[in-house]
Amino acid sequence: MYVSDLALNDFRSYHEVVLALEPGVTAFVGQNGQGKTNLVEAVAYLSTFSSHRVAADAALVRQGTDGAVVRAKVVHGDRPTLVELEIVSGKANRARLNRAPARTRDVLGVVRTVLFAPEDLELVKGDPAHRRRFLDDLVVLLTPRLAGVRAEYDKVLRQRGALLKSAGAARRRGARVDLSTLDVWDGQLAAAGSQLVAARTRLVRALRPFVAQAYEQVSAGQGAARIDYRASIDNADGVAEHSAADLDGDEPPALAAREAVEGREMALMDVPALTERLLAAMGRVRQKEIDRGVSLVGPHRDDLVLSLGTLPAKGYASHGESWSYALALRLASYEVLRDDDSSPWGVDGEPVLILDDVFAELDTRRRERLAAMVAGAQQVLITAAVPEDVPAALDGARFTVHGGEVSRG
Ligand SMILES: Nc1ncnc2c1ncn2[C@@H]1O[C@H](COP(=O)(O)OP(=O)(O)OP(=O)(O)O)[C@@H](O)[C@H]1O
Ligand SMILES: [Mg+2]
Missing domain, CATH: 3.40.50.300 (P-loop containing nucleotide triphosphate hydrolases)
Known part of the structure; x- marks a missing residue:
């Protein structure tokens, strides 16, 4: 177009x-x-x-x-x-x-559109919220239906947060707290959250080869870029996360790590199973959530991990490398959108x-x-x-x- x-x-x-x-x-x-x-x-x-x-x-x-x-x-x-x-x-x-x-x-x-601007340096150097927004904007462009899911998630998260805070305050006063409304919010948060996590994971897998390719082209082969989705639910469930260093090489440990990554991602894309996992995790951390007044598991706590070679880009990459990485993320977005045949416009x-x-x-x-x-x-x-x-x-x-x-x- x-x-x-x-x-x-x-x-x-x-x-x-x-x-x-x-x-x-x-x-x-x-x-x-x-x-x-x-x-x-x-x-x-x-x-x-x-x-x-x-x-x-x-x-x-x-x-x-x-x-x-x-x-x-x-x-x-x-x-x-x-x-x-x-x-x-x-x-x-x-x-x-x-x-x-x-x-x-x-x-x-x-x-x-795919826009690349100086602000995109924050994708590499900034906090996870920038990377979540990057993923969600692209998820919505690819699947406009998910705009509603994203908005619903944000709304439920705010309301659940408010309820957790007031429940915490009531408990500290020694008042009795009715937690039945929280159960309702839990269900809604898990339902919208699992769809969002699944869509982001699918997207990360689609972007991954393009990011590697674009980074290699922009930087003339100086280092391999790899992106991974980090899910708070995996952390809550004790599912091991593998760094780019674990995946490096052709030896058995690296091969096993790659298989584990594949299994982890498949599980994140299984919406019904993920909904159950999120609900169970919320049940386990409820006490902590009430004490702190925040929701502790779900896509709002997730991140997109950017690696360069065996090191994370954040905190290690040079200014020029960070810039190339941000550019590679945008160029990869462009490729994924161009490849997408689900759009009503097809190749147009x-x-x-x-x-x-x-x-x-x-x-x-x-x-x-x-x-x-x-x-x-x-x-x-x-x-x-x-x-x-x-x-x-x-x-x-x-x-x-x-x-x-x-x-x-
Ligand atoms: N809501 C607004 N109302 C009036 N003026 C505005 C508004 N928002 C931005 N501007 C003005 O627009 C100008 C900035 O325009 P813009 O960011 O497009 O500049 P630019 O040509 O891209 O500059 P640069 O080369 O520095 O990036 C500023 O002078 C700013 O004050
Ligand atoms: Mg400008």
Whole structure:
């Protein structure tokens, strides 16, 4: 797919901007703070309904106004679709599909993007929440139905947390605590949680070979990247977790470790069995949960472990290696989305690739390698402060962004 038209009203710094785009490479060039990222952020927003830069949508609405509108015409094969989102501070988005009001969940999946930005360094260096969000955003893009499961899980988790806190406080006062509501929350948390864990595990397995391949390509064979899903339920159940060092080599211990990893992942993808495991684990830790006022097992405590060679990337990888790793995660996402034949658009569902300020951070060799890797994508949107940062291999349409004006050339 590609975006053929983009129109913004009161989005970020833009009062109004209308752009006609083409397949292939488009670069937005301009000095710092001129509004380049704002443009590509708007395109990415249409696919995830969230910004890679801020948690709350308020910052997306132009200062002094009440709401923003992002409108795009996207083309799958030769089928155009008009997507429109109205972002109103503090309220739910309003969506339209081909000019007719639509539920936002029906719009999910229509626009598919993969965005790589400097913030992605946090995927490698930051806390697990970044990596969970990375997985969940991609899970939802691949299977829009799971957006509801994700939202349900978050809701139940909050309500269960509140109940645990009040139960803990009551117990400390010596009051009698009725725990029957907690049983209900346990059931709902386990039901939604197991679906989320299963989907994330499936995704990690799909991403794994692409991450290894993309890392090798970006870094020119300097180290093997491997990703693993770390589940709090395994920890609670005493299931052994294997590090990349355990899996290294062809000797019997490594072979056995690889088999154990396979078994562990199969178990995480078995939703009914996993639901039971989560329920049983919650039963075992209930006392502790009431004491601490937090839910101790479930996907909100899980992580995506990134290894480089036999070492974890976090805490060990250099700045450049971390950067390449983050890039490999995004490129692998792109490959998984492109491979996905479950989308209603089939092969025309290939996502738009967005590279925000990426080239300035890479040395010349890595730049060229990345350029070669993405040159074949159906549509690539690039931002750069200076034209020289865009590799020659990515020659294409060019817009200059200056003082809120976007002009061709
Ligand atoms: N809600 C908003 N209302 C008005 N202006 C905003 C809003 N959000 C961001 N801006 C302005 O948009 C500008 C930033 O735009 P953007 O991040 O797109 O810049 P950029 O061209 O990508 O710069 P850089 O090269 O530094 O990455 C800033 O000047 C900021 O003040
Ligand atoms: Mg920027």
